[in-house]
Every structure is written in structure tokens, then in C-alpha cells.
Amino acid sequence: MAASPKLPAFDPADPLGIDDLLEPEDLAVRDTVRSWAADRVLPHIADWYESGELPGIRELARELGGIGALGMSLEGYGCAGASAVQYGLACLELEAADSGIRSLVSVQGSLAMYAIHRFGSEGQRQEWLPRMAGGEVIGCFGLTEPDHGSDPANMRTNAKRDTGGDWVLNGRKMWITNGSVAGVAVVWAQTEEGIRGFVVPTDSPGFSAPEIKHKWSLRASVTSELVLDDVRLPADAVLPEATGLRGPLSCLSHARYGIVWGSMGAARSSFEAAVEYAKSREQFGRAIGGFQLTQAKLADMAVELHKGILLAHHLGRRMDAGRLRPEQVSFGKLNNVREAIDICRTARTILGANGISLEYPVMRHATNLESVLTYEGTVEMHQLVLGKALTGLDAFR
Incomplete structure (x- = not known):
């Protein structure tokens, strides 16, 4: 044998x-x-x-x-x-x-x-x-507006043709990462032809990007409003291959894919902090990692963390094969960000009061993930994407 x-x-x-x-x-x-x-x-x-x-x-x-x-x-x-x-x-x-x-x-x-x-x-x-x-120019992406987040089809930012073929842009965008440090902005606007994308140098007259302060999440990130007041652009500033929402939504799908992976990074960091803390923190004469309830938390966290990484890997292989559908990206973002937040919250309970200290990464990751949960598609939007895919019925309206 x-x-x-x-x-x-x-x-x-x-x-x-x-x-x-x-x-x-x-x-x-x-x-x-x-x-x-x-x-x-x-x-x-x-x-x-x-x-x-x-x-x-x-x-x-x-x-x-x-x-x-x-x-x-x-x-x-x-x-x-x-x-x-x-x-x-x-x-x-x-x-x-x-x-x-x-x-x-x-x-x-x-x-x-x-x-x-x-x-x-x-x-x-x-x-x-x-x-x-090369990182010589930073870019930003202007889609979300103060009154139109999950419903970009009704954005108010508009672009009109002027004499000679120039475009004139007016409107506001909100919650724009990199906005005030960007050298170029991709801005989406309503036109007579439908929604179009524009490549906007940020030194264009009429363009400004005041930074948003007083955030309790994504604090180590530049977040801005974009203000467009009669921003004049040449005719060739428009993205020629994008008309309608297909353009910005395909960009968002590509970015959401990165979140499927990234959220697991925040979860891993918090999980690792909880494991190390549980092995060194003593209560009742021994390390808390030796108590059954703590081990149950760690086991559940590990299961969801590595299931999420497996899911991300699977979606990555599908993307590399040209077979990744937007609904599958919604599946990944919905699952992984929710589980990542839960892992961070559970890690915080293991660390106790120390979990709210910046000496440990746990609370920082948890508060960051509150933003990641809703940007580039809220939980509800991804649930409805999957609901429509599962039933064939559109519940968005």
C-alpha cells in the first residue's frame, strides 16, 4: 500500500x-x-x-x-x-x-x-x-452630484455647444476623490445627444475643486466638490466612444472590481490585529485567545475573510478571461464589503477599548469601510442589480 x-x-x-x-x-x-x-x-x-x-x-x-x-x-x-x-x-x-x-x-x-x-x-x-x-498627473472622475448619487441618469451638470463647436460645461459634482489635487478631471454631463464624458484640464477657467472637510471616514484621502461655471472646452474634449450611461457605468464596474479585493485587505489587517492581540492580552490568568468565545470569533472571521479572497480571485480569473459580468462584480462588492465591515467590528470587540485607539488599525478600517460600503454603488443598488438578474424583473423604479 x-x-x-x-x-x-x-x-x-x-x-x-x-x-x-x-x-x-x-x-x-x-x-x-x-x-x-x-x-x-x-x-x-x-x-x-x-x-x-x-x-x-x-x-x-x-x-x-x-x-x-x-x-x-x-x-x-x-x-x-x-x-x-x-x-x-x-x-x-x-x-x-x-x-x-x-x-x-x-x-x-x-x-x-x-x-x-x-x-x-x-x-x-x-x-x-x-x-x-507615471503619477505626474493625478486624475479624478466627476459623476456623483449633490442630489444625484444612485440615479446618475438625472444628473444636472450639462454641456452645451457654443459657436465654433466649443463645449460649455456648467454644474456641480460631489464627493470626488482626488478632486482638489487633480490635473485632469473626467466629467460626465447631460448634452443634447445624451450623457457624454469630457476630459477637463483642471486649470480651465471656471473650474474649481474646493476640498471637503469634517469627514469621519476616508480621512487620509482628498475628497472634493467639483464646480463648473461656464467651463469652455474645445470640441475634441469629449470622449468620442461614450454616449449614455454605458460609459460611466462600465468605468464604475472596473473600479468596483478593485473594491472586491481591497475590502478584504482592510478585513485582513483588522483580523491580524485581533489575532495578535488575542494571543498577548491576558484576562483571568491567561491569554484571551485561549477562551472558546474568542476562538469562535476568530474562526468565523477567518472563514469570511478567506471566502471573500477566494471570491475575489474567482472574479479576477473571469475578468482575465473576458467573462466577468457586471452582475458578478455587484455580487462581489455586496458580499465582500459587508463581510469586511463585520470582521472589523468583531475585531474591535476582541480588542475591547483598545480597539478604538489609533494605535491599532481596526476602528480606522471600520470607519473607512462605511464609505466603501456606499460609494460606487450602495448595498441597495447592488441588491437590486442581483434581484433583476435573478428574476428578470426591474425593481429600480
């Missing part, structure tokens, strides 16, 4: 052996981004979060460009051309540091750069994408 093969050792950091699914190139990308975040973000993030600032954001953007993290899944124009799984792994590592850092990268690459790459003219691509890939 043949001897049974020797089983690999159980790895508490990878209990399902998910790393076995990754190629050496995938691991190299993950390790590069993890090392960068450990060096450039983790030593400072608590102070940045407490002060509500992201100092040196332009330098950080250039560094992220230097490691190929900006627009990394796009081809050409100085972009890395990485796989969807590699981009997802990068998002996970960035959000394990802080959701605000992942948002910087996600908005730059999956929204602003993706819109220009997918729907722009060759001239627009050549003008903007190489500099954005």
Missing part, C-alpha cells in the same frame, strides 16, 4: 492555501505593493488619519507610478499591462494599509485612466495616459 503524501503544514495566514493559485508574477506584484505600503504608508497612516490629511500626495502618486500601480491593468501608454488578478492583489495590499490609499489608486486607474483608455480618442490617450501612469 502506497504511503500517503505528506500534507503541507497549516498556514494560519493562508488557511485555504490560496497562494497555491497564484503565479510567481502574481506573488511578485503582491510583494512589491506590500513592501511599498509597509515603508511609505503604515508608519504614518495613523497621524494622517487623525489630522484628516494626506500630505505629500503628489509624491506618493509618483512613487505609485514608479512601481506600476497606476492604471496597472491597462495596456500601452506607459501602463503596466498587469492581469486583473495582479491588479486585485495590489488593491488588497493598498487597502490593508488604508482605504484612502487604495481609493487614490482606484480612482486614478480604474475610473479616470480607464475612461480615457476605453472611450477616449488617440490624441486624448497620448496626451494624458503616460503622465497619469
